[in-house]
Amino acid sequence: MTPQPLAEYRDVTLSYDGHTPASADLNLQIREGEALALVGPNASGKSTLLKSMVGLVDPIGGWMQVLGTSGRRAAREIGYMPQTDEIDPEFPISLRQVVTMGRFRKLGPLRWPGKTDRQTVDAALERVNLTEHAHKRFGDLSGGQQQRGLLARALVTNPKLLLLDEPFNGLDTTSRQQLMQTLRELREEGVGIAVSTHDLELAHQVCSHVLLINRRQIAFGPIHETLIPEHVTATFGESAGHFDTHDDLIAHPHPVPAPERTGL
Numbered sequence: 001m002t003p004q005p006l007a008e009y010r011d012v013t014l015s016y017d018g019h020t021p022a023s024a025d026l027n028l029q030i031r032e033g034e035a036l037a038l039v040g041p042n043a044s045g046k047s048t049l050l051k052s053m054v055g056l057v058d059p060i061g062g063w064m065q066v067l068g069t070s071g072r073r074a075a076r077e078i079g080y081m082p083q084t085d086e087i088d089p090e091f092p093i094s095l096r097q098v099v100t101m102g103r104f105r106k107l108g109p110l111r112w113p114g115k116t117d118r119q120t121v122d123a124a125l126e127r128v129n130l131t132e133h134a135h136k137r138f139g140d141l142s143g144g145q146q147q148r149g150l151l152a153r154a155l156v157t158n159p160k161l162l163l164l165d166e167p168f169n170g171l172d173t174t175s176r177q178q179l180m181q182t183l184r185e186l187r188e189e190g191v192g193i194a195v196s197t198h199d200l201e202l203a204h205q206v207c208s209h210v211l212l213i214n215r216r217q218i219a220f221g222p223i224h225e226t227l228i229p230e231h232v233t234a235t236f237g238e239s240a241g242h243f244d245t246h247d248d249l250i251a252h253p254h255p256v257p258a259p260e261r262t263g264l
């Protein structure tokens with residue numbers, strides 16, 4: 001029997017205020033070891049979709065399930081790396097403390113981190129190659145190191161499902177390669193991943209599936225069949241350029257702004 005998907009959406013519409021749709025027609029599945037790239041222009045609904053998987057945005061239509069329950073209930077078992085983080089670079093908090101914060105969802109507010117928690121934090125830091133920087137102030141790390149630190153924070157719950165919102169933004173080539181390698185390893189271990197990105201090449205290198213979105217879902221499916229010129233043009237508009245071949249598509253990804261918000 002095929003195992004139940006880690007996340008499944010059927011005709012889902014999401015809304016922040018309970019009536020204005022923020023994104024619609026969402027139909028997707030993420031299974032163990034699969035990685036889904038969310039691709040679309042700015043303000044097209046990528047972050048909204050990720051937020052809905054941890055219950056930060058609710059559906060106003062359709063049916064969805066995450067880890068067999070609602071996004072809100074599943075949140076403790078999910079690793080979520082948001083696009084922007086609230087950590088003030090001036091705040092005197094070490095990288096290790098930032099990563100340990102990721103355990104608090106598991107620990108609950110009244111438990112002090114124990115041996116297992118410390119070991120899990122050590123393993124996550126090692127996984128993202130930051131062990132030697134553990135005691136540095138978070139704000140003193142480079143942008144790429146901070147990104148990797150936030151990934152470590154998302155990993156300390158040992159999630160079955162990992163959600164990453166534009167994790168490659170601002171990374172240099174080395175950090176990018178390291179992050180891609182980590183994501184491939186996680187897939188091999190059976191972790192399901194959803195990652196929003198503007199980078200089609202990266203999507204191809206890391207992901208098994210793609211969902212193209214521009215306030216509505218344009219297409220979803222295996223990446224090699226679905227990330228095709230017709231779908232990219234439908235997502236980004238004609239100004240996305242003309243793509244003759246698959247290589248063109250990867251060489252010339254030109255995201256353009258989404259249309260003004262009109263309530264779909």
Ligand SMILES: Nc1ncnc2c1ncn2[C@@H]1O[C@H](COP(=O)(O)OP(=O)(O)OP(=O)(O)O)[C@@H](O)[C@H]1O
Nearest residue numbers: 016022040041042043044045046047048049083261
């Ligand atoms: N907190 C919020 N309250 C109300 N509307 C919101 C909120 N956050 C986003 N939206 C709206 O939802 C729509 C989708 O935005 P979203 O942030 O999901 O896009 P995105 O594809 O992640 O964009 P980007 O690539 O710029 O991060 C936009 O119209 C946006 O204005």
